[in-house]
Amino acid sequence: xxxxxxxxxxxxxxxxxxxxxxxxxxxxxxxxxxxxxxxxxxxxxxxxxxxxxxxxxxxxxxxxxxxxxxxxxxxxxxxxxxxxxxxxxxxxxxxxxxxxxxxxxxxxxxxxxxxxxxxxxxxxxxxxxxxxxxxxxxxxxxxxxxxxxxxxxxxxxxxxxxxxxxxxxxxxxxxxxxxxxxxxxxxxxxxxxxxxxxxxxxxxxxxxxxxxxxxxxxxxxxxxxxxxxxxxxxxxxxxxxxxxxxxxxxxxxxxxxxxxxxxxxxxxxxxxxxxxxxxxxxxxxxxxxxxxxxxxxxxxxxxxxxxxxxxxxxxxxxxxxxxxxxxxxxxxxxxxxxxxxxxxxxxxxxxxxxxxxxxxxxxxxxxxxxx
Amino acid sequence: xxxxxxxxxxxxxxxxxxxxxxxxxxxxxxxxxxxxxxxxxxxxxxxxxxxxxxxxxxxxxxxxxxxxxxxxxxxxxxxxxxxxxxxxxxxxxxxxxxxxxxxxxxxxxxxxxxxxxxxxxxxxxxxxxxxxxxxxxxxxxxxxxxxxxxxxxxxxxxxxxxxxxxxxxxxxxxxxxxxxxxxxxxxxxxxxxxxxxxxxxxxxxxxxxxxxxxxxxxxxxxxxxxxxxxxxxxxxxxxxxxxxxxxxxxxxxxxxxxxxxxxxxxxxxxxxxxxxxxxxxxxxxxxxxxxxxxxxxxxxxxxxxxxxxxxxxxxxxxxxxxxxxxxxxxxxxxxxxxxxxxxxxxxxxxxxxxxxxxxxxxxxxxxxxxx
Numbered sequence: 001x002x003x004x005x006x007x008x009x010x011x012x013x014x015x016x017x018x019x020x021x022x023x024x025x026x027x028x029x030x031x032x033x034x035x036x037x038x039x040x041x042x043x044x045x046x047x048x049x050x051x052x053x054x055x056x057x058x059x060x061x062x063x064x065x066x067x068x069x070x071x072x073x074x075x076x077x078x079x080x081x082x083x084x085x086x087x088x089x090x091x092x093x094x095x096x097x098x099x100x101x102x103x104x105x106x107x108x109x110x111x112x113x114x115x116x117x118x119x120x121x122x123x124x125x126x127x128x129x130x131x132x133x134x135x136x137x138x139x140x141x142x143x144x145x146x147x148x149x150x151x152x153x154x155x156x157x158x159x160x161x162x163x164x165x166x167x168x169x170x171x172x173x174x175x176x177x178x179x180x181x182x183x184x185x186x187x188x189x190x191x192x193x194x195x196x197x198x199x200x201x202x203x204x205x206x207x208x209x210x211x212x213x214x215x216x217x218x219x220x221x222x223x224x225x226x227x228x229x230x231x232x233x234x235x236x237x238x239x240x241x242x243x244x245x246x247x248x249x250x251x252x253x254x255x256x257x258x259x260x261x262x263x264x265x266x267x268x269x270x271x272x273x274x275x276x277x278x279x280x281x282x283x284x285x286x287x288x289x290x291x292x293x294x295x296x297x298x299x300x301x302x303x304x305x306x307x308x309x310x311x312x313x314x315x316x317x318x319x320x321x322x323x324x325x326x327x328x329x330x331x332x333x334x335x336x337x338x339x340x341x342x343x344x345x346x347x348x349x350x351x352x353x354x355x356x357x358x359x360x361x362x363x364x365x366x367x368x369x370x371x
Numbered sequence: 372x373x374x375x376x377x378x379x380x381x382x383x384x385x386x387x388x389x390x391x392x393x394x395x396x397x398x399x400x401x402x403x404x405x406x407x408x409x410x411x412x413x414x415x416x417x418x419x420x421x422x423x424x425x426x427x428x429x430x431x432x433x434x435x436x437x438x439x440x441x442x443x444x445x446x447x448x449x450x451x452x453x454x455x456x457x458x459x460x461x462x463x464x465x466x467x468x469x470x471x472x473x474x475x476x477x478x479x480x481x482x483x484x485x486x487x488x489x490x491x492x493x494x495x496x497x498x499x500x501x502x503x504x505x506x507x508x509x510x511x512x513x514x515x516x517x518x519x520x521x522x523x524x525x526x527x528x529x530x531x532x533x534x535x536x537x538x539x540x541x542x543x544x545x546x547x548x549x550x551x552x553x554x555x556x557x558x559x560x561x562x563x564x565x566x567x568x569x570x571x572x573x574x575x576x577x578x579x580x581x582x583x584x585x586x587x588x589x590x591x592x593x594x595x596x597x598x599x600x601x602x603x604x605x606x607x608x609x610x611x612x613x614x615x616x617x618x619x620x621x622x623x624x625x626x627x628x629x630x631x632x633x634x635x636x637x638x639x640x641x642x643x644x645x646x647x648x649x650x651x652x653x654x655x656x657x658x659x660x661x662x663x664x665x666x667x668x669x670x671x672x673x674x675x676x677x678x679x680x681x682x683x684x685x686x687x688x689x690x691x692x693x694x695x696x697x698x699x700x701x702x703x704x705x706x707x708x709x710x711x712x713x714x715x716x717x718x719x720x721x722x723x724x725x726x727x728x729x730x731x732x733x734x735x736x737x738x739x740x741x742x
Contacts, residue, residue, distance in 0.1 A: 001472075002465040007440050009459065042652035042680055043730075067681040068648075068731060069378050087681070088380065088619055088648050091698055094373040101372075108646075109620040111697045138630040138638075139682060140620055140646055170634050179634055248459055249480040249511055259509040263541050263550055267509075275511055277439075277459050281413035281726035286719045287658070309413055309722060310438040310458070311510060326482045327462055347718075348657045351680060355652035356727070359414075360439060 008362035009277030009310070010245045011329065014047050016055040017367030018238040022224045023056055025236065026204075030218050031211035039203065039221030040075070041067035041087065046283075046357040047225055047240070051365050054078050056224075058369040065219055069094060072103040085130055085164070087140075095119035099127075106130040106166065108140040113150060117159035130164040131194070135186035136179055137170040144190055151193035164217065165191050165199045172205035172213075173231055180209055187215075204229040227350040228340045235340070241354070243333035243361070245276035245294070250316065250324050259313055260305025265290060271317030274301070274324045278332065279310040282358030285346040292345050293337060294330040296323055301330065379733035380648030380681070381616045382700065385418050387426040388738030389609040393595045394427055396607065397575075401589050402582035410574065410592030411446070412438035412458065416725040417654075418596055418611070422736050425449050427595075429740035436590055440465060444472040456501055456535070458511075466490035470498075477501040477537065479511040484521055488530035501535035502565070506557035507550055508541040515561055522564035533568045535588065536561070543576035543584075544602055551580055558586075575600040598721040599711045606711070612725070614704035614732070616647035616665070621687065621695050630684055631676025636661060642688030645672070645695045649703065650681040653729030656717040663716050664708060665701040667694055672701060 005011060027036035038061045044052035053064055053075050062082045066072045072084045085104045089112045090097070096119075098105050107113045107129050120127035131150065134141030142150065150156055167187045171177035184201070191199045199215035204223035206213050208230045223229040226240040251273050259265040259273065276294075280286040289306040294314055301314040301324075316324035324330075333339060339350040346353070376382060398407035409432045415423035424435055424446050433453045437443045443455045456475045460483045461468070467490075469476050478484045478500050491498035502521065505512030513521065521527055538558045542548035555572070562570050570586035575594035577584050579601045594600040597611040622644050630636040630644065647665075651657040655678055663674040665685055672685040672695075687695035695701075704710060710721040717724070 001444070002440075002462075002468050004441075007462055007465045007468065009439060042650075045680075046652070067652075068380060069373075070375075070731070073372070091378055091617070091619075094378045097373050097378065109622075109697065111620075134622070136629065136634075137632075138622065138624055138628050138644060138676075139679065139684060143622070170629070170632055174633070177634070179629070246462070248462075249482075251480075251505070251509065251514070253509055257509050258507065258541070258550065261508075261541055262545070263507075263548070273509060279413075280719075280723045281417070281438075283727075286723050305509075308510070309416075309726060313510060326480065348651075352651045352657050355680060356654075359730075360441070 004362045008246070008360065010243060010282065010332070010358070010361045011364060012357060012361040013242040013364045013366060014051070015240050015366045016051060018226065018240045019052055019224050020055055020059045020367070022226065022237045022240070023059060023061060023220070026207055026218060026220050026223060029207060031214040034214045034216050034218065036218045036220065037061065037063035037065060037200070038224060039065045039219055041065060041071060041221070042355050045221060045225050045351065045354040047354065048363065049075055050078060051368060055368040057082055063217065069097045069101070069103065073097070073101040076101045076103070090116060099123070104128055104130060104163070106132050107160070108132045109142065110146050110149070113156060113160065117156050120159040126159060126161045128161045128163045130166055131162050133165060133167045133187065133190045135167040135183040135190065137168055139168070141167060144186065147190045147193055162194055162197045165194050165197050167201050169202065169206045169213070172203065172209060175209055175230070175232070184213055222351050225354055226339060227354070239335050239338070241333055241339060242331065244329035245278040245312070245332050247274045247324060247326055247328050247330065248277050249275045249326060251275070261308060262306055265305035269317070271315060272324060273304070274314045274316040274330065276312050276314060276330055277310065278312055278358070279308045281309045282360055283356030284312060284332065285348070285356070287346040288342070292342065294332050295334065295336050296328070296330050375733045379617070379731065381614060381653065381703070381729070381732045382735060383728060383732040384613040384735045384737060385422070386611050386737045387422060389597065389611045390423055390595050391426055391430045391738070393597065393608045393611070394430060394432060394591070397578055397589060397591050397594060400578060402585040405585045405587050405589065407589045407591065408432065408434035408436060408571070409595060410436045410590050412436060412442060412592065413726050416592060416596050416722065417728040418725065419734065420446055421449060422739060426739040428453055434588065440468045440472070440474065443474040444468070447472045447474070461487060470494070475499055475501060475534070477503050478531070479503045480513065481517050481520070484527060484531065488527050491530040497530060497532045499532045499534045501537055502533050504536060504538045504558065504561045506538040506554040506561065508539055510539070512538060515557065518561045518564055533565055535571055536565050536568050537571040540573065540577045540584070543574065543580060544600070546580055546601070546603070555584055593722050596725055597710060598725070610706050610709070612704055612710060613702065615700035616649040616683070616703045618645045618695060618697055618699050618701065619648050620646045620697060622646070632679060633677055636676035640688070642686060643695060644675070645685045645687040645701065647683050647685060647701055648681065649683055649729070650679045652680045653731055654727030655683060655703065656719070656727070658717040659713070663713065665703050666705065666707055667699070667701050
């Protein structure tokens with residue numbers, strides 16, 4: 001078989017040193033005494049948790065958050081000495097999985113708390129867990145009244161050892177939104193129910209709201225991977241991702257020719273098109289049809305017509321000579337066409353660009369732990 | 372470890388018998404003498420080529436199309452006696468992969484033809500391939516002039532044995548679009564350059580344009596998987612996919628409470644929300660925010676607020692008693708909320724819904740080859 005880098009439709013380069021640099025930058029920004037965890041759920045936002053998490057572990061990160069038991073179990077052997085929290089918490093009959101794989105559940109509801117307490121009693125030992133409080137997002141977590149009931153139940157607290165009290169901000173990317181301060185107040189009130197237990201409130205954007213929101217643990221995810229945490233300011237995070245698509249074919253077109261499905265693009269002048277082996281099955285959203293651009297040697301080339309399942313088409317008329325030729329690469333994501341910009345062009349956010357990154361790409365990692 | 376079906380955030384059920392029934396229906400619709408292949412690229416449109424393709428093979432399908440060498444190589448041992456065509460064709464230095472894995476290249480460009488001919492000469496045997504003609508989509512394929520040059524080159528045809536001449540329709544889902552007839556005419560003219568070689572023009576929607584478009588081989592993909600091939604008519608295809616998301620938590624909410632990121636949804640009346648462990652990292656597009664609905668026991672429940680990475684929220688106030696409870700399932704895709712409808716709600720098409728189906732789902736297959 002040929003080399004994967006020679007036959008893949010695209011090459012996705014992931015800079016692990018940039019991820020580590022982003023984590024260090026955020027850790028340094030935390031208020032004095034507070035520490036920085038890392039959110040590596042959804043396969044580290046599509047970038048490969050099996051590579052990203054060990055790189056952060058080697059840099060000193062010792063607390064990780066995943067969404068599911070399976071994500072946690074897969075990472076457990078790769079993160080010796082680190083804590084792994086599972087945000088969805090246990091479903092009934094999965095409590096044993098947490099002990100088996102050394103995972104800490106985030107308990108979101110009275111039912112999860114009751115089940116975990118019953119499980120701990122049956123085990124005969126007080127078992128650590130995080131408590132998730134809902135402070136205004138109406139998603140996962142205990143209401144204030146439910147948190148009070150937990151705090152007042154000596155039976156529950158004899159079985160469960162809360163090691164973290166956490167909540168999640170709904171509008172952290174909108175610094176002026178009044179909900180940010182309301183959530184902070186609700187979090188502070190609920191935390192007071194559990195004296196001596198550490199707290200965590202802010203994810204990537206929340207860390208930029210100010211130190212009041214930092215509590216004891218930051219939980220950045222997106223910003224580690226280069227997503228802009230504050231849309232109203234220049235992006236302080238290093239670029240992590242580069243995506244280059246391979247040209248299968250270059251064709252001459254004439255004025256009036258139509259391009260792609262639905263014949264939505266009409267060629268204005270005689271020129272050249274390059275067909276690239278990436279499509280919406282690779283996470284290059286169909287909503288980017290005629291709304292994205294690549295770069296070849298610093299020259300911008302517009303994506304024309306509809307995104308197909310496995311193919312996209314660029315107008316490469318502006319490229320000199322034989323620059324666009326079969327086998328050559330067009331940069332689809334990079335410093336000049338970022339994940340945030342792609343999110344905007346696709347009417348979504350950079351987060352979804354990341355989690356949709358394709359499985360058919362040849363993935364290359366730069367940096368990371370030596371050896 | 373617990374059972375995956377007990378801990379996965381969603382269960383995706385794929386009915387292989389329905390895929391086979393759809394293939395048979397299309398094969399029966401073909402004009403007399405014409406046959407039906409199956410397109411299983413992009414992991415059989417996200418449904419698992421390793422399960423879908425063998426089911427079709429057992430039903431008698433003996434010709435398959437994939438997008439890439441890797442897809443073909445993975446399927447080769449699972450499809451004894453069947454042909455596997457690779458639509459992207461060879462990149463330079465990958466020609467040997469085709470012979471090694473028993474794959475037939477689709478040659479799209481003069482460069483691919485020259486390279487394949489050189490490869491065949493070096494091997495010392497005339498080597499089969501498909502020729503792809505561009506008839507008006509300006510995507511992959513030879514122009515008419517390039518096809519003429521191939522047909523006139525005795526040296527090329529001494530090295531390459533064309534076993535299929537194919538093209539692809541740009542507007543087959545728009546039956547009245549004039550490009551359909553223009554592409555048919557161009558295809559007929561180009562085919563005449565290669566007498567005795569079989570032809571293939573129509574994919575799912577094209578098969579419904581009429582027998583003139585059927586040529587010798589149909590190449591359906593989407594319709595096999597239940598996508599509506601003719602948006603202007605009732606869907607003749609059987610449903611293949613069912614997706615059920617698991618409730619993590621049910622919460623009471625009051626009038627005025629806001630829900631999810633950005634606090635975009637405001638609760639109108641006291642009621643109940645269910646948080647489900649599926650999000651855009653699982654392919655449930657963020658563009659479905661407040662634009663989708665699930666079903667529980669036949670009762671429609673609206674998705675409210677923004678789709679998060681790993682979570683969605685439904686208003687389950689309309690459900691009786693304890694129907695919505697942690698661990699219970701909400702149908703996210705099924706006969707009452709189809710892939711085509713989800714595509715429309717997300718401003719895309721059913722095809723992209725399929726290819727985005729998540730990797731964290733518990734996948735269950737119904738039917739398929741015995742044993």
